[in-house]
Amino acid sequence: MIRGVVFKENKILLVKEKIDGAWALPGGWADIGLSPKEVAVKEVKEESGLDIEPIRLLAV
Secondary structure: OEEOOOEEOOEEOOEEOOOOOOEEOOEEOOOOOOOHHHHHHHHHHHHHOOOOOOOOOOOO
């Protein structure tokens, strides 16, 4: 599972999960052939519509 932490103006982006309605960081399962950075960019775009540029890996 890869999650993206998106900061803007001292706020963190959360999205509402379709399965249970819980609020979470945007993310999803890693795709074979994509780096964690690429998956984070793809998942944030799919779930929020935002184009992001990852700065660094936060945790593993």
